Amino acid sequence: MPSADLSLYQLPRDIRPVHYDLLLAPDLERFTFDGEVSIRVEIYRDTLEFVLNASDLKIHKAHATVDGVDFPLWPEMDPEFERVIFRGTRLFEAETTAVLRIHFSGILNDLLAGFYRSSYRTPAGEERFLATTQFEATDARKAFPCWDEPSVKATFRVAARVPDTFVALSNMPVEREEPLPDGRKDVFFRTTPKMSTYLLHLTTGLFERVSATTQTGVEISVWTVPGRQEEGLFARDVALRLLPWFNNYFGIPYPLPKMDLVAIPDFAAGAMENWGILTYRETALLLPPGESSARTTQRVAIVVAHEMAHQWFGDLVTMSWWDDLWLNEGFASWMEVKAVDYLFPEWKMWDLFLAEDMTEALELDGLEHSHPIEIAVRNPHEINEIFDAISYVKGGSLIRMLECFLGEEIFREGISRYLSQFSYGNACTADLWNALSRVSGREVRKIMESWTRQTGYPVLMVGEGEPTEVLQRPFRNHPRLMDEMKGAPEGLSWRVMMGLSLNSGKPVVPHLLADRTGMLPPSPSGGAWQNLNSGHVGFYRVLYPDSLRKKLPEEIRSGRMSVSDRLGFENDLFAMGRAGLVTLGEYLSCLESFRQEDQYIVWSDIASNLGWLDGLLAFGASWEPLSRFVVALMRPAFQCVGWDVREGESHQGRLLRSLLLSCLGISGDPEIVSGCRDRFDRFLSERSSLPPDLRLAVFRTVSRHGDAAVHQRFVELAGKAGSQEEKNRYLAALAASGKEDLLEKTLELSLSGLVRIQDTVSVVSQVGSNPYGERLAWSFFRDRFDLFRKRYESGGFALQRLVRGVSESFRCREDQRQVEAFFREHPLEGARRTIDQVLETIDLRTEVLEREGKSVSKALEPW
Secondary structure (H helix, E strand, O other): OOOHHHHHOOOOOOEEEEEEEEEEEEEOOOOEEEEEEEEEEEEOOOEEEEEEEOOOEEEEEEEEEEOOEEEEEEEEEEHHHOEEEEEEEEEEOOOEEEEEEEEEEEEOEOOOOEEEEEEEEOOOOOEEEEEEEEOOOOOHHHOOOEOOOOOOOEEEEEEEEEEOOOEEEEOOOEEEEEEOOOOEEEEEEOOOOOEOHHHOOEEEEOOEEEEEEOOOOOEEEEEEOOOOHHHHHHHHHHHHHHHHHHHHHHOOOOOOOEEEEEEEOOOOOOEEOOOOEEEEEHHHOOOOOOOOOHHHHHHHHHHHHHHHHHOOEOOOEEEOOHHHHHHHHHHHHHHHHHHHHHHOHHHOHHHHHHHHHHHHHHHHHOOOOOOOOOOOOOOHHHHHHOOOHHHHHHHHHHHHHHHHHHOHHHHHHHHHHHHHHHOOEEEOHHHHHHHHHHHHOOOHHHHHHHHHOOOOOEEEEEOOOOOOEEEEEEOOOOHHHHHHHHHOOOOOOOOEEEEEEOOOOOOOEEEEEOOOEEEOOOOOOOOOOOEOEHHHOOOOEEEOOHHHHOOHHHHHHHOOOOHHHHHHHHHHHHHHHHOOOOOHHHHHHHHHHHOOOOOHHHHHHHHHHHHHHHHHHOOOOOHHHHHHHHHHHHHHHHHHHOOOOOOOOOHHHHHHHHHHHHHHHHOOOHHHHHHHHHHHHHHHHOHHHOOHHHHHHHHHHHHHOOOHHHHHHHHHHHHHOOOHHHHHHHHHHHHOOOOHHHHHHHHHHOOOOOOOHHHHHHHHHHHHHOOOOHHHHHHHHHHOHHHHHHHHOOOOHHHHHHHHHHHOOOOOHHHHHHHHHHHHHOOOHHHHHHHHHHHHHHHHHHHHHHHHHHHHHHHOOOO
16 A cells, blocks of 8 residues: 555656666676666657666666667756656657667675675685675666666566676576677676566676576576585575475476576675575575584575575565565565475474564564554665564464465465466555455455554453353553553454364364454363464464463473464463563463473573563572573473484474573573583584584583683684684674673674674674673664664664664663664664664563562562
């Protein structure tokens, strides 16, 4: 639903491109590029001018050709709206075709957007550069003048003028190469299908690859800088196995002749779904042999699957405008899990989705300053702001909830019809609902618009007795806002797709709660339903009556409750304790029921929630008792898994060991701290003695309890790291120190040559989340605000993470006022909503500390 003044940012509709011939010539010595573009356009209304998107470009000359005659054009740049207006001396009449020819140049920047440069070092220590593009969401205009909007699709024939030793990669295979007398060559690529500008791509530099071909003839290649191609074997094999599965699931074969996966040393996001050439941060694509953890292996599989899913959802069928971004990202976030679950069923990916993704979305969407999935956006800053957990993970959660409600096969058939109908075109959310409605016979649009067009989600208040009445209320994290919601207007409700079950969790009976209140259907046994969100599939919370809540801990201890339901109950109880619907003391007391817990996903959420409390109680009277409580709670679980990996151990078992070790180490368990120091000392002389799964936890523990010599050792290790994954572990250790002077050094290092621009945000944010560093990180950010704004002002994940990382951990009103005053004087257009969310979170933490401090202290008295 575009806003009224969207026309100020979108281009006029009277001219549309049909085809681009684009030549880009990067100069990696001067860090500039030259370009030429010829655009065949159709003119629908008489005009004297052509309006295109362009930003940070210098236009040298331009002309329009009509019926073989050239007419000069004069450019006028419009920086505010990122446009260029080409004016001519004649009227260009409607229903004619013209070819615009434009010569331009630009800076090969180092800001990870548009056409930019990336650097790496050879094993001999030599610095080398490559050139690459990152156009999503609105940065194709920084590389060439174009109609840079997702609905304005055209075909592209790309060419690159590069040194003759370079590899050039684009969306389509190379058609031919022509040598030039100056030691360069022109590389011409085949013409693309009809596509959006943000999906166009060019990378050039020194690259090597590993490749294979599918049975249908699609060549899949993983490209890396020289000497690292073997690290791409796992990703190649994942892609090779998944492509036939995607073809079968969607019922539409992958339409391009090749698929490249390219590891870029400097990359702002995790990856990008350019059609036919998927680009990745190195840690999201490469696995150094013998050096990668289970966590990194999982991430590579997930990110490869995510970008492959986009080849259909986003590339083949593209949202009409960015207010439907979730159609791209929500579906890819759902499909990545489905695909990897197919490849590695033993990983239990849907359980991991609950613990590592869905809980994050519930947390963010519990804020008053969240946003609807479908949201009006106008300018590039607003567009970049919605690349968040709402578009990605809430979107994916809603898709899964709807799939479970409609049934897997009906849902798949609806998706296939939707993709077939809109192939090579554009669609909006309503188009998807209509396709699913036709297949299922249900009013999908009516059901889903309550979820996509309003912020938040409900909490179901369950009554006593039979039949059971259920009341839904909007849920908010903040207890004061939750109090206000008691009087919420009648219209604020959701059509809740519930899954009802008894103790065993099966069978699951679907039920639609269409109004604010309703009666549950009778159960098959005639007794009360025990679970109103079976499998924790639904994007809502459930507050059971006191009588049932008192019985559930025994269900947990006995093992009768499924692992996903244990996670769901624990997560809901914490959220409602924080929101004032129960006490946090009740939550802490309930954790005693989990002492025998042996599943990673449950411990992962418990660790996250206790970590939130740790930050809340930092430096207060209850801080040390909480640490002792954590040690007492988690030590039995760690004793069961032990230090050493066991033969045939599960993927989640490996994740669990790392998690428990990290929590116990940071909490100061003497045995764990001593064991980590011993293992670190052995690691320094024999790397293979410490398994990759344990390294991050051991390094952070040693750093937290270490001195300046330990800190310096991690600096040296980071400087010599053989892979980015290993370097990131050392940087995380530096940010985990328990000494302020060492954390100040870490912050200074974050802007040094030791840390890539893409990783600075992570280092600074980790210091900010460390109680010993929260004020240091905030001061560091304020003092260097102009530098950070220049680096990350394009918005998106990096800017959001930075703002949250340096300011979200505060817990008093004075800090809240200071943060608010600073951002009032130093606005960040790409992070306005994030700033509002940070201020709300600080207020939440302050309120919870005031309301629940006594309850928490009482629960921790024995410790």
